[in-house]
Amino acid sequence: MTVTPVDPASNGPATLDRITGVRLSSVTLPLDTPISDAKVFTGRQRPMTEVAMLFAEISTESGYEGVGFSYSKRAGGRGQFAHAHEIAPVLVGEDPSDIAKIWDQLVWAGASVGRSGLAVQAIAAFDIALWDLKAKRAGLPLAKLLGAHRDSVRCYNTSGGFLQAPIEEVKEKSAAALESGIGGIKLKVGHPDSATDIARVGAVREHLGDGVPLMVDANQQWDRAAAQRMCRAFEEFGLVWIEEPLDAYDSEGHAALAQTFDTPIATGEMLASVAEHADLIRHGGADIVQPDAPRIGGITQFLKVMSLADQRDLQIAPHFAMEIHIHLAAAYQREPWVEHFEWLNPLFNEHLEISGGRMHLSARPGLGVTISDQARAWTVETAEVTG
Template sequence: MARITHAHAFMVDLVPKVERTDAIQSFKSQETIFVELTDADGARGIGYSYTIGDGGPSVLALLKHTLLPRLMGQDADGIEAIWRDLLFCSHATAVGPIMALAQAAIDTALWDMRGIKTGLPLHLLAGGAKAAVPMYTTEGGWLHIAPEALVEDALAACAQGFRGSKVKIGKPTVAGDAARLGAVREALGDDYEIMTDANQSMTAAEAIRRVPMLEALNIGWFEEPLPADDIAGHARLQATSRVPVAVGESLYSPGQFADYIAQDACGIVQADVARVGGITPWLKIAHMAEAHNMAICPHFLMELHVSLVCAVPNAPWLEFIPQLDDVAAPMARDGGMALAPTRAGLGIDWDHDKLASLTTEGSAFEIKGA
């Protein structure tokens, strides 16, 4: 038994290299919260979570004042016990994004430490279903991008081996969305997958109006059409549509996914490892989906999710949005296939000098056990 003796936390602000807009917001920056843990044997693990521009200091405050002090002295191998203990020690802040993001930074660090101590990469440690996964790209599909540029990006992605693109929707009219999607379908043909994402921007009526158009264009999925708390609306929409409804990036617990699945309110789940509280709950959600013969196609964080989608059998896609290239070695790829890291632990090769130089002033702190 090796107990946790030390934690080092800090935040790095990573600004996107391209403009990222959807129907409700712009991606200003990735406030990336890091936690590095050390146990009594000297083993270390580094984990992280993120926001898209706001809330990072709140996550750090919860870690500093509540979660990391409680972590000191706990058995690093008891990942499930730690996850539940941290959830209930501050249950007044759960279920929700700040708590989930803070837990995720700790949980991913513990899984990294376990992998390093056992010598196993995460995709094998968590299941080992496959060694590679197809990617679709979102980087060329943001809402401000004109149809001709959408086509140009999709053609370039296809030439690189990508098998699909995500196109943001939520223009003021159905015709506006149809023009963008139709241009890509006409240029790429029927074998290229096109996903859509409305980012919770629509009423149920507006979403239902778009279903015939999405069906006619053979769209792969209709992502986050309605506000995430409108389970009943999603259920009505799913019942009317042959295009699967995809939800999950704005859900924060396995229980919330269970509610969607129980009410037939989605066809694809998109759990985000940071937003659900880490690898421990992500795997539960993935296997819950598997038990219901559903796919899990996670949101964002490709450098971490690549290992998780390769760990489970029901994860057919990885979303390509590069964001860590300034602070880590690029994710391994073979054309349009993402390769599961073979490095022990999370498999992310961090540039620690870059992390140190980009650490937000005043964000770093340490917690030491007795």
């Protein structure tokens, strides 16, 4: 008896649609003011003046279109675009609903450059676009497709608390953010003079009052001894968390801080794969995990990190890209926080509603955003891939 092998990658009768084309856009988003955190004050980076965005628009035979994006700060935008352009032909002809399969195909198409960092950040734009498309096909907001636990999430603002801003400006912007409906305030710390950090946090705490949720972020700039001292000093301020007190890959050091102090330790935004998050969680290195969907390869990978965090009863607080993360946070069992940045607002025609300390889901299907004319005007390179 002769058995004819079946190609496991073939599309069968259940296939309802096929991808016909992919449009890639590299967009340079300028910032109104150069931004400095601790990495600038320690000489490791220059002030940030722009964000490189990678947009992917995926079209299908049935007329559906999904929009996704990734990003890079200071460097890497051209690399993301180039890698995405090289592997984009993999998508053409595939069933857009087979998202996990397509993710594997994309990562193997560029296997020689690895499964983390820039390689998966390029894939993220495609993956997010496919999830957007899938939710649009269902006529549902992405959160509802995933299975939402809530229709709004707690949100905090970071953009007013950077280190280049004088403390009076930080106090003014923090109060204005709360007035606009934001639920919490995050301040940058990690100044070379630790007394400056303590004074700035103390001034904002006094200005806003004890009842306002307040977080701080050291952007990986302390060594273990300094982190111990600063975590101890910050205990009096009743912070929601202390973020990235150590190098992002120092899971053991973060675990020691989490076990020693009452204030929760948050980290994870700089990790660039599920495997790196698994290592952090396995070591107990975070009370609050901060994955970033564009940085770890998209929504498919983010859902894996959510599952790992859930198994350990951990909280999550996704980093940046609120247009994506509101949906993922709404689908997490434990009440999360989502980071509010108004920086990306000019890129989209639609904006999220903020009120009562919360960010609210809209009824729009998919991610609920479309690319603005301003984003098109800031486009520096495009590429189209078709069958």
